[in-house]
Amino acid sequence: MTVFACTGCGAVLTVPVSRVAFPVQAHQQVGNGLLLGVLMEPGTYAVDPEPFGPPWLRWDEFGAVEAEAHGVYAPVFALSCGPRGAVVVAPGDVGGTVLIPGPAGGNCCGLDGQDGPNLACARCGRLVATRVDDCSLWQAVWLDPDAVHRVDGDASPQRTVGWDALRAERPGVEPVEPDGQWNPLWEAAVAVALARLLVLSTGARVTVPDGLVAETFRRTLDALLPPGPTARTLALAGPGLPAVTADIGLVPQHPQSGEDWAPSGSVDVVPLPWDVWAYLAFHHDRRPVPGAGAMPDDARRDDPPPPLPRRAFHPDVVVFLDTLARLPEVRQPWLREIYHRVSRGPYRFPF
Missing domain, CATH: 2.170.150 (Metal Binding Protein, Guanine Nucleotide Exchange Factor; Chain A)
Incomplete structure (x- = not known):
């Protein structure tokens, strides 16, 4: 400690x-x-x-060359020059x-x-x-x-919870608040992951699995990437799940160490905070009416039922742009065009 x-x-x-x-x-x-x-x-x-707090400099005061030296590769409104x-x-x-x-x-x-x-x-x-x-x-x-x-204080090393134990200790955070609003953590986490997914897509369509992953990722990816044949596939990957066969794996980030879970094989990874990933991985959509006969294993009789969202999911556009601006790949023309398009209309569809 x-x-x-x-x-x-x-x-x-x-x-x-x-x-x-x-x-x-x-x-x-x-x-x-x-x-x-x-x-x-x-x-x-x-x-x-990253630097935190004042002094702040606008982009035109900073300059692209100096901004890149600070790890920012696309125009932003202002940059912190405070201490890291x-x-x-x-x-x-x-x-x-x-x-x-x-x-x-x-x-x-x-x-x-x-x-x-x-x-x-x-x-x-x-x-x-x-x-x-x-x-x-x-x-x-x-x-x-x-x-x-x-x-x-104590010189003994901090206890790090293993991946398998995390599932029991931290079952995940629900995506929807009791009032029907999407959880802000989810909006931020998906925004960060989307920026990294775009880089790995190399500008081609990505197949997204059905369920809550589709509800939080598919609409935005489809809106940002150009129409055409699917080139890459996305799937959840991590402890407790079958081996992934997709090109890109949504993997958990350890809540203590910040380490990304590493799948076997040549799979590109996009990390998500454990609390978001765990809910995606282990909380499946409810079947509203159990089938005839014995109750199926995936039917849940919650009272009251989990809240339903008031609107479609929108990733946090400010977090998305901030993440994308700090990825060197944003200098590629196709990705810079997406960055500028979203920057010019940050609260238009799909954000």
């Missing part, structure tokens, strides 16, 4: 936490008024591999800090963190973190990597 302390005075600022994979939805922004929950599970932390390696934790895991209202940076319902650190060390006054809790953002505290340092 690890705690984080102020580099100025050494005051401990967090409870003991253990590292997990960086969440795909970390920088997601949803519609005004939709209250998102806490990003990180209690007792965990993750490290952002920001540590994100749950707000309830932070102590010994005080809120500084002046640079808090706010939106309609709370703090958005756009103005930089707004939490100071209560002992020495050093700015150490950014609290984010606006209604359109995931609630989190982002520790400034230049203002805090890690203090390792």
Whole structure:
């Protein structure tokens, strides 16, 4: 376990936490008024591999050459020039800090963190973190990597749950909220996977299996890729599933280590967060009316039944564009055309 302390005075600022994979939805922004929950599970932390926070530069101020040196390969509205390696934790895991209202940076319902650190060390006054809790953002505290340092406790290695045990411990997150809205985690996770799927498609059609995978992937893939013969096939692959024979496998990412599950054979992989992948893999569509005679194994009598979505699934377009802009393949003409088409009309079909 690890705690984080102020580099100025050494005051401990967090409870003991253990590292997990960086969440795909970390920088997601949803519609005004939709209250998102806490990003990180209690007792965990993750490290952002990308720059975080101000200063911000617009694309025309940055330039394509310098942007590529920072891992961005297509035009974006603005780029963060803040430090890499920001540590994100749950707000309830932070102590010994005080809120500084002046640079808090706010939106309609709370703090958005756009103005930089707004939490100071209560002992020495050093700015150490950014609290984010606006209604359109995931609630989190982002520790400034230049203002805090890690203090390792017990030297014993962190227990990593095996793939087989994960199925019992983490059965997955349902795609639809009780009010009929699609789960924002699903919208972000599918958006990231779609960007990587496009790269592996090489611009040709992809066959998508029926069921919830089709409901979340097929419509967008068919809309973005040009008509023509199918060149590649997609299937779920991972622990507990039969060996995959498709060209591309949707595989789970380990929630602790961030490791992608590796199938046997020459299969290209597209990772999904474990909680999304597990639901896709092991929760099959309900048969609404059991057949005559004995109840089939796949018939479920839930009371109340799981909620139905209010609308068709739409991947998060901002997360999709942000992911695609950071893939070097977006410089290929056919993929750059898709990027520009979606950028010009980000909320048109199928987003």
